[in-house]
Amino acid sequence: MSAAPLLSVENLDIAMRLPDGGRLPIVKDFSLTLQAGDTLGIVGESGSGKSLLSLAVMGLLPPAAIASGRILLEGRDLMALDDDGMSRVRGRRIGMIFQEPMTALNPAMTVGDQIAEGLVRHEKLSWKAAREAAVDLLDRVRIPDPRARAKAYPHQMSGGQRQRVGIAIAVAMRPALMIADEPTTALDVTVQAEVLEILDDLCAREGMALMLISHDLGVIARMCARTLVLYAGRRMEEGDTRGVLTEPLNPYTRGLLRAVPRRRVDGAPLDTIPGTVPGFARLPEGCVFSDRCGDVVAACRAGEPAWTQPRPNRGVRCIRAQQEMPA
Amino acid sequence: MTALLLRRSASLFLTLLAVSGLIFLVMQVLPGDPAAIMLGTSASPETLAALRHELGLDQPMLVRYLAWIGGLATGDLGTSTTYGVPVSGLIGERLAVTLPLALMAIGLSIAIALPLGVLSAARRNGPADYIAGFISQLFIAVPGFWVGLLLALVFAVKLGVMPSGGFPGWQTGFWPALQALVLPAIALALPQAGVLTRVTRSSVAEVLGEDFVRTARAKGLPKRAALWRHAVRNALVPVVTILGLQFTFLIAGAVLVENVFNLPGLGRLAYQALTQRDLVVMQDVVMFFAGLVILMNFLVDMSYLLLDPRLREAGR
Numbered sequence: 001m002s003a004a005p006l007l008s009v010e011n012l013d014i015a016m017r018l019p020d021g022g023r024l025p026i027v028k029d030f031s032l033t034l035q036a037g038d039t040l041g042i043v044g045e046s047g048s049g050k051s052l053l054s055l056a057v058m059g060l061l062p063p064a065a066i067a068s069g070r071i072l073l074e075g076r077d078l079m080a081l082d083d084d085g086m087s088r089v090r091g092r093r094i095g096m097i098f099q100e101p102m103t104a105l106n107p108a109m110t111v112g113d114q115i116a117e118g119l120v121r122h123e124k125l126s127w128k129a130a131r132e133a134a135v136d137l138l139d140r141v142r143i144p145d146p147r148a149r150a151k152a153y154p155h156q157m158s159g160g161q162r163q164r165v166g167i168a169i170a171v172a173m174r175p176a177l178m179i180a181d182e183p184t185t186a187l188d189v190t191v192q193a194e195v196l197e198i199l200d201d202l203c204a205r206e207g208m209a210l211m212l213i214s215h216d217l218g219v220i221a222r223m224c225a226r227t228l229v230l231y232a233g234r235r236m237e238e239g240d241t242r243g244v245l246t247e248p249l250n251p252y253t254r255g256l257l258r259a260v261p262r263r264r265v266d267g268a269p270l271d272t273i274p275g276t277v278p279g280f281a282r283l284p285e286g287c288v289f290s291d292r293c294g295d296v297v298a299a300c301r302a303g304e305p306a307w308t309q310p311r312p313n314r315g316v317r318c319i320r321a322q323q324e325m326p327a
Numbered sequence: 328m329t330a331l332l333l334r335r336s337a338s339l340f341l342t343l344l345a346v347s348g349l350i351f352l353v354m355q356v357l358p359g360d361p362a363a364i365m366l367g368t369s370a371s372p373e374t375l376a377a378l379r380h381e382l383g384l385d386q387p388m389l390v391r392y393l394a395w396i397g398g399l400a401t402g403d404l405g406t407s408t409t410y411g412v413p414v415s416g417l418i419g420e421r422l423a424v425t426l427p428l429a430l431m432a433i434g435l436s437i438a439i440a441l442p443l444g445v446l447s448a449a450r451r452n453g454p455a456d457y458i459a460g461f462i463s464q465l466f467i468a469v470p471g472f473w474v475g476l477l478l479a480l481v482f483a484v485k486l487g488v489m490p491s492g493g494f495p496g497w498q499t500g501f502w503p504a505l506q507a508l509v510l511p512a513i514a515l516a517l518p519q520a521g522v523l524t525r526v527t528r529s530s531v532a533e534v535l536g537e538d539f540v541r542t543a544r545a546k547g548l549p550k551r552a553a554l555w556r557h558a559v560r561n562a563l564v565p566v567v568t569i570l571g572l573q574f575t576f577l578i579a580g581a582v583l584v585e586n587v588f589n590l591p592g593l594g595r596l597a598y599q600a601l602t603q604r605d606l607v608v609m610q611d612v613v614m615f616f617a618g619l620v621i622l623m624n625f626l627v628d629m630s631y632l633l634l635d636p637r638l639r640e641a642g643r
Contacts, residue, residue, distance in 0.1 A: 095546075105542065108635060121547055
């Protein structure tokens with residue numbers, strides 16, 4: 001074994017407590033490891049549990065969620081930490097960028113102060129020094145005239161600029177891991193590219209590992225060396241991004257790839273995966289994708305397939321994939 | 328920002344003018360001729376007419392109105408018909424009781440409601456929330472003057488640690504005077520604190536669900552810091568709004584509580600003026616109250632600009 005990985009999630013289960021006292025399992029048997037500097041994309045449709053995953057790593061799950069398993073950061077079990085302990089990890093070791101730049105910033109605080117705040121808390125800088133550092137950070141996320149803009153309030157900025165402020169807040173303490181949850185979904189396409197480039201650049205320069213959560217395969221293909229496909233809270237497939245995208249092992253991944261809009265010469269309608277993501281309360285028996293899968297066989301409904309590794313660095317949850325691949 | 332201030336100031340002035348007209352009209356339709364009341368029933372028509380002339384009551388309504396607001400503008404509020412002294416002096420003297428009383432009540436109400444409401448919101452549906460909810464419901468349900476009577480009974484009559492009523496005057500020293508105001512201030516504050524606690528709770532609870540609170544936590548702020556620096560700060564607009572509205576009830580409450588505790592304040596002056604048909608005093612005191620309420624609303628409006636930077640531009 002080499003040194004402890006940067007992040008290692010082991011057998012994570014997340015369930016939601018229901019008002020009637022029951023529990024609704026959302027994420028099941030989730031594991032991943034991330035080395036320093038790695039870039040991992042987690043792709044899944046809305047409602048696949050991907051945001052819960054990122055919140056679990058941050059220790060910011062909603063009160064109704066119950067998590068079990070282990071989340072190790074630099075060898076330390078985050079789930080064993082109390083809130084004070086976790087507050088020292090958040091922001092300092094793990095930074096997070098959120099989806100909605102319109103609502104993710106405090107409307108009553110200048111953006112400079114919102115960036116400086118983490119530095120004051122974690123690095124014990126004076127407000128004066130931290131505000132100075134904030135100007136620097138705004139410059140690094142390519143906000144023009146950063147000294148003046150540091151005194152602006154979020155409503156005085158565009159969506160793309162606010163998301164850059166979000167990035168500045170997240171990178172301020174040079175965390176080892178950056179989690180970005182749909183960082184560009186709410187932005188215009190032209191602005192998306194710019195924000196992704198800034199993020200990519202900062203991660204490379206600071207040697208930060210990136211966990212990018214998105215429903216957009218294009219974004220993940222561009223940003224991440226490895227890709228993990230999530231469906232109904234289960235890992236369906238994982239591997240190097242090129243492998244997953246060009247030689248998908250799981251029928252669900254194939255469906256996702258077919259559904260990426262592209263110019264077609266035959267004029268046929270866009271491919272879709274039939275049906276919709278089932279609610280977590282109504283998952284099918286056996287494989288969770290069996291009710292929408294084109295390759296389904298009787299054995300798929302007999303039991304949930306196990307996670308297998310048909311090749312080094314490739315993982316898949318599908319009995320059909322095992323049958324097709326030589327062991 | 329300056330334009331906004333000017334516009335609001337202009338509307339403040341116009342509101343005051345409209346209110347003064349309304350008050351004047353209401354006083355005209357009130358039964359009872361002040362001159363007749365001053366002289367009693369046995370006065371001859373000649374003396375009555377003479378007094379009416381002296382008081383200016385034989386002038387047309389508009390002339391009397393203009394004379395009144397002209398006086399208001401220059402600080403001449405007229406002379407009390409029962410006390411025979413200038414009303415401005417009377418109001419000033421009574422204000423020295425009512426103003427500290429009102430400020431204490433507001434301060435106390437905030438000091439109770441803000442921590443209790445924030446605690447409630449932070450521990451939603453926990454035991455602390457239920458206890459705080461019970462306390463605030465109790466405060467709301469029980470009328471202030473009754474709380475006043477109860478407080479006087481316990482602390483003044485039974486325990487003897489507080490004066491039961493009356494006011495020694497500030498010239499007897501700061502502490503005795505302040506002490507006389509403590510129980511009335513509590514009686515005034517509790518019902519207000521009850522409502523304010525509920526408003527604070529719901530407002531803070533709502534903001535706690537906002538994305539930016541999660542952002543604050545994600546940068547490593549502990550719960551407490553995220554709560555006070557981010558959530559409470561953004562929850563204050565509704566709280567201040569209610570505080571401003573409550574000011575009206577505070578004045579209404581002061582009339583009652585000052586009578587319960589026998590305090591020579593403005594509320595008591597208004598009450599006495601009403602029972603003695605001292606229309607000059609009544610008109611002035613009601614106008615003074617109205618002016619306070621309007622001024623308070625103006626200050627509340629202005630405080631929004633401090634609390635929410637988005638409004639600084641939106642209000643242009």
